Amino acid sequence: RSSASSVGTILTNLQHESATPLPVLRHVADAMTEDMRAGLAVEGGSDLKMILSYVDALPSGNEKGLFYALDLGGTNFRVLRVQLGGKEERVIATESEQVSIPKELMSGTSEQLFDFIANGLATFAEVEGGNFRLPHGRQREIGFTFSFPVMQTSIDSGILMKWTKGFSVSGTAGRDVVACLNEAMERQALDMRVSALVNDTVGALAGARYWDDDVMVAVILGTGTNACYVERTDAIPRLHGTMSASGMTIINTEWGAFSNGIPLTVFDKDMDAASINPGEQIFEKTISGMYLGEIARRVLLKMAEEGDLFGRRFPEKLTTPFSLRTPDLCAMQQDDSDDLQAVGSILYNATQKVESNLSSRKVALEVCDAIVKRGGRLAGAGIVGILQKMDQDSKGSIYGKRTVVAMDGGLYEHYPQYRGYMQRAVEELLGSEISRNIVIEHSKDGSGIGAALLAATNSKYE
Numbered sequence: 001r002s003s004a005s006s007v008g009t010i011l012t013n014l015q016h017e018s019a020t021p022l023p024v025l026r027h028v029a030d031a032m033t034e035d036m037r038a039g040l041a042v043e044g045g046s047d048l049k050m051i052l053s054y055v056d057a058l059p060s061g062n063e064k065g066l067f068y069a070l071d072l073g074g075t076n077f078r079v080l081r082v083q084l085g086g087k088e089e090r091v092i093a094t095e096s097e098q099v100s101i102p103k104e105l106m107s108g109t110s111e112q113l114f115d116f117i118a119n120g121l122a123t124f125a126e127v128e129g130g131n132f133r134l135p136h137g138r139q140r141e142i143g144f145t146f147s148f149p150v151m152q153t154s155i156d157s158g159i160l161m162k163w164t165k166g167f168s169v170s171g172t173a174g175r176d177v178v179a180c181l182n183e184a185m186e187r188q189a190l191d192m193r194v195s196a197l198v199n200d201t202v203g204a205l206a207g208a209r210y211w212d213d214d215v216m217v218a219v220i221l222g223t224g225t226n227a228c229y230v231e232r233t234d235a236i237p238r239l240h241g242t243m244s245a246s247g248m249t250i251i252n253t254e255w256g257a258f259s260n261g262i263p264l265t266v267f268d269k270d271m272d273a274a275s276i277n278p279g280e281q282i283f284e285k286t287i288s289g290m291y292l293g294e295i296a297r298r299v300l301l302k303m304a305e306e307g308d309l310f311g312r313r314f315p316e317k318l319t320t321p322f323s324l325r326t327p328d329l330c331a332m333q334q335d336d337s338d339d340l341q342a343v344g345s346i347l348y349n350a351t352q353k354v355e356s357n358l359s360s361r362k363v364a365l366e367v368c369d370a371i372v373k374r375g376g377r378l379a380g381a382g383i384v385g386i387l388q389k390m391d392q393d394s395k396g397s398i399y400g401k402r403t404v405v406a407m408d409g410g411l412y413e414h415y416p417q418y419r420g421y422m423q424r425a426v427e428e429l430l431g432s433e434i435s436r437n438i439v440i441e442h443s444k445d446g447s448g449i450g451a452a453l454l455a456a457t458n459s460k461y462e
């Protein structure tokens with residue numbers, strides 16, 4: 001083992017290679033805009049799939065009745081019901097439940113996963129309290145949020161292209177996920193119907209728009225990441241002139257697959273090579289919650305292997321992939337004590353009882369900061385890429401008036417430093433005048449109610 005200087009060198013290199021000065025951000029934002037255009041021009045024309053959502057109408061506030069939502073998108077599976085009362089009464093009641101997905105189901109068979117979901121839904125639907133009323137003779141309708149890349153074929157069907165975010169379930173890719181769910185519901189004798197299949201970003205956009213007409217973009221920053229926005233049908237060459245009645249539609253960008261101009265370190269490249277999808281989801285791997293902790297782990301491990309980050313003791317546990325999690329980085333960065341107590345105890349746990357001194361703790365914080373700063377700033381550049389595309393095509397009607405970007409996801413919600421870096425990057429890119437019109441805010445309802453609202457908008461009874 002060599003000296004403290006190699007720890008310093010590793011840190012300096014990390015900071016240098018992950019730096020995102022304004023010109024880099026500008027390049028990323030411009031490349032995002034260009035990739036969006038290329039994806040809208042031809043199918044497969046870009047890293048960005050620019051998936052048609054078949055959502056051509058957003059909630060107006062007039063929706064009424066009982067609707068269900070079901071959300072599969074990552075570490076958890078959520079079921080929800082909502083009783084909508086129209087413009088005056090709005091959301092009369094909601095109830096929801098969350099079930100964590102057993103790890104083995106994330107790499108099991110399609111039937112096992114969908115049976116588990118249908119079973120959770122059946123259990124939840126069994127107990128419908130007094131505030132919820134389904135008109136006689138109606139089937140319960142579901143908005144199904146499924147946040148993996150799906151090629152939609154209509155509002156209520158879509159083919160799974162590939163699993164992401166650590167899922168590798170066999171037998172679903174290439175199939176209609178609504179059919180998979182319907183078959184599982186039949187096996188449970190559960191009489192419900194999916195009336196809208198929505199990506200979680202699309203659900204978040206719908207949920208936020210229900211309360212605020214200026215919402216034009218939705219971004220999810222959780223385990224994974226994605227963004228969608230309101231597009232004019234006449235700006236989608238791939239549609240060959242097919243217009244929706246409203247003249248608009250929501251485009252699911254699948255921006256996690258973006259890769260153009262992202263500054264990558266050796267740690268990112270190694271993590272990517274070891275991942276289940278090497279070379280894919282590069283933007284996601286630099287900005288989303290699943291990966292930030294893992295990148296930091298790799299840096300700290302190298303500092304322990306090649307330097308003396310933890311003195312003479314080798315932190316064996318740090319060799320385990322994903323043993324340091326993004327919430328750990330977040331907790332470390334909230335520590336404002338003089339001796340960095342909390343940082344010390346998180347490192348102690350992460351290394352299985354290797355003590356750290358104050359200077360190692362400071363280094364660990366610098367590592368977290370470099371990774372989180374890049375993540376937040378790149379996310380901000382991505383948002384500007386979308387806004388810029390919309391503004392160019394609408395002759396200034398995005399930057400020139402109040403425009404809301406609805407944010408959702410655990411990373412955005414819980415990580416103040418990340419949020420701050422993201423917001424400041426947007427301001428740097430747009431300048432102070434335009435940024436005053438751009439409101440980036442946490443979406444109140446999350447994607448859950450949004451999906452139920454889209455089930456209402458697309459109800460077979462309307």
Ligand code: ADP
Pocket residue numbers: 073074075076221222223224288289290326327328330331408409410411414415
């Ligand atoms: P999903 O798994 O569906 O994306 P969420 O939107 O709730 O669910 O996001 C969960 C992710 O958010 C976690 O995987 C983690 O990366 C991140 N996260 C959760 N809590 C925190 C936290 N306290 N600090 C930082 N990141 C967090």
